[in-house]
Amino acid sequence: xxxxxxxxxxxxxxxxxxxxxxxxxxxxxxxxxxxxxxxxxxxxxxxxxxxxxxxxxxxxxxxxxxxxxxxxxxxxxxxxxxxxxxxxxxxxxxxxxxxxxxxxxxxxxxxxxxxxxxxxxxxxxxxxxxxxxxxxxxxxxxxxxxxxxxxxxxxxxxxxxxxxxxxxxxxxxxxxxxxxxxxxxxxxxxxxxxxxxxxxxxxxxxxxxxxxxxxxxxxxxxxxxxxxxxxxxxxxxxxxxxxxxxxxxxxxxxxxxxxxxxxxxxxxxxxxxxxxxxxxxxxxxxxxxxxxxxxxxxxxxxxxxxxxxxxxxxxxxxxxxxxxxxxxxxxxxxxxxxxxxxxxxxxxxxxxxxxxxxxxxxxxxxxxxxxxxxxxxxxxxxxxxxxxxxxxxxxxxxxxxxxxxxxxxxxxx
Numbered sequence: 001x002x003x004x005x006x007x008x009x010x011x012x013x014x015x016x017x018x019x020x021x022x023x024x025x026x027x028x029x030x031x032x033x034x035x036x037x038x039x040x041x042x043x044x045x046x047x048x049x050x051x052x053x054x055x056x057x058x059x060x061x062x063x064x065x066x067x068x069x070x071x072x073x074x075x076x077x078x079x080x081x082x083x084x085x086x087x088x089x090x091x092x093x094x095x096x097x098x099x100x101x102x103x104x105x106x107x108x109x110x111x112x113x114x115x116x117x118x119x120x121x122x123x124x125x126x127x128x129x130x131x132x133x134x135x136x137x138x139x140x141x142x143x144x145x146x147x148x149x150x151x152x153x154x155x156x157x158x159x160x161x162x163x164x165x166x167x168x169x170x171x172x173x174x175x176x177x178x179x180x181x182x183x184x185x186x187x188x189x190x191x192x193x194x195x196x197x198x199x200x201x202x203x204x205x206x207x208x209x210x211x212x213x214x215x216x217x218x219x220x221x222x223x224x225x226x227x228x229x230x231x232x233x234x235x236x237x238x239x240x241x242x243x244x245x246x247x248x249x250x251x252x253x254x255x256x257x258x259x260x261x262x263x264x265x266x267x268x269x270x271x272x273x274x275x276x277x278x279x280x281x282x283x284x285x286x287x288x289x290x291x292x293x294x295x296x297x298x299x300x301x302x303x304x305x306x307x308x309x310x311x312x313x314x315x316x317x318x319x320x321x322x323x324x325x326x327x328x329x330x331x332x333x334x335x336x337x338x339x340x341x342x343x344x345x346x347x348x349x350x351x352x353x354x355x356x357x358x359x360x361x362x363x364x365x366x367x368x369x370x371x372x373x374x375x376x377x378x379x380x381x382x383x384x385x386x387x388x389x390x391x392x393x394x395x396x397x398x399x400x401x402x403x404x405x406x407x408x409x410x411x412x413x
Contacts, residue, residue: 021053036060076109076375084113085372092224095266098368102259102404104381105371110391113377118390129246132183132287133230135161136190136244137208147195154191155184190287197326200339203233203240203280214270218369229267231285238332239275241267241282249284250327253352258404259364260382264328265357279354280337283328283345329357360408367407 007015024030032050037043046058076084085091093112101108110116139157140146162176169176210229215222231242243264255261264282272279297310326345331354335341352360379395380402386392 017049032058034058076113076377078373078375081373081375081377086221089220090222090224091218091369091372092226094227095225095262096227098225098365099260099262101368101372102382103385104379104389105377106379106395107381107385107389107391108372109377110394116391116394128179128183131161131179132186132246133244135183135187136287137230139187140205141208147191147198149191151184151188154187155180158183158187186287193287194285197344200344201233202337202339203235203238205231206234206239207232210271212267212270212274214266214273218366221369223365223369225266225270227263227266229271232271234275234277235337238278238280238337239271240280240334240337241271242285242326243267243283244287245284246287248286248327251282251284251329253350256352256357257360257364257406257408259368259407260404262361262364265361268331268354269358269361279331280334281328281330281332281345283326285326331357363409364407 032054034047035044051057097108097112100111111118135158138161139149139154142157143149158180162180166173166176207229208231210232212227212229214225217223229241230244233240233242241264251261251264256265264284268279268282271277295311297308300307300309325343328345329351330345330347334345338344341347380400382404383401385401386395389395
């Protein structure tokens with residue numbers, strides 16, 4: 001080091017400090033904060049460098065207790081809401097954006113009004129889910145019989161997806177290797193689940209991650225909705241929409257009418273308009289990798305000697321089949337495309353017609369847009385909306401759950 005032209009450590013630190021203070025001196029108003037103590041009560045020593053530069057000592061400021069907060073009143077007026085969400089008389093966003101507003105107006109305002117970004121963490125379970133989803137897409141596009149691949153073949157695809165990251169982030173290589181093994185095992189389980197359905201399903205997989213746009217006029221504004229459809233299967237006359245989910249998810253007409261579950265319906269309407277084909281249905285495919293919970297039997301404690309009734313193999317097999325069903329809606333007869341429709345894609349009693357979905361979709365979306373335009377942005381959210389919300393520390397509304405409103409007009413019986 002002595003024989004090089006690199007300055008010594010003391011000089012480098014002085015230069016760095018001078019650059020920092022020169023930069024901070026450009027601010028018209030400057031606030032410098034640092035805690036007096038850590039969470040264990042150990043005092044921090046004040047920074048002599050900062051005190052010498054500012055020519056004053058730090059003053060302790062009492063902050064409010066974080067557990068004594070009030071629900072913020074942050075409703076926007078209509079003029080402000082229009083300028084933020086309807087710039088140039090134009091509303092553009094994904095359908096999940098409208099769903100997020102139905103779940104929590106305040107979270108929607110922070111994300112799509114102030115554009116506050118969520119903290120990103122490579123270990124976030126949602127990021128891992130996206131990686132799993134992407135690898136599945138790559139494999140199914142590349143290989144026709146993708147559900148029959150061996151573990152070595154799957155491992156090769158997953159390894160390729162991480163190859164660049166392993167070259168750049170060398171310190172993370174051991175963690176990447178563990179993720180490669182984990183995703184490979186999960187894909188094997190997923191392909192095992194999908195194999196039986198794919199063997200009995202007779203539509204062709206036509207598109208994956210298909211980008212769509214759906215535009216229409218609304219009260220003098222232009223509404224542009226866009227997104228990506230995970231999977232579209234079709235025949236010469238019809239099509240079917242599939243959306244991959246990392247856990248069990250069902251679509252209920254009640255959630256649809258409250259604006260909480262609009263994705264599948266929107267995908268169907270958008271692709272019907274784009275393709276001119278007949279929609280057969282829209283379904284969620286659960287990419288579950290957790291062990292199946294099956295009941296061995298029931299134990300009756302009411303008798304003097306407890307009696308065990310063991311479930312037979314048929315009951316256990318039926319339970320497994322039920323848990324592997326695809327959840328969704330039918331819009332036309334799908335039995336000609338599926339060998340065992342009752343097993344894989346059963347029709348619900350409350351299955352709405354396509355005409356009903358079209359009529360109610362307009363009412364639900366118009367109602368959500370009207371509320372956004374009016375400036376409603378209070379942190380009144382539906383159940384569990386705070387569970388994975390990135391803005392909980394800002395909101396602090398003490399989990400103010402409300403019953404979501406029905407956004408369609410119902411005829412009185």
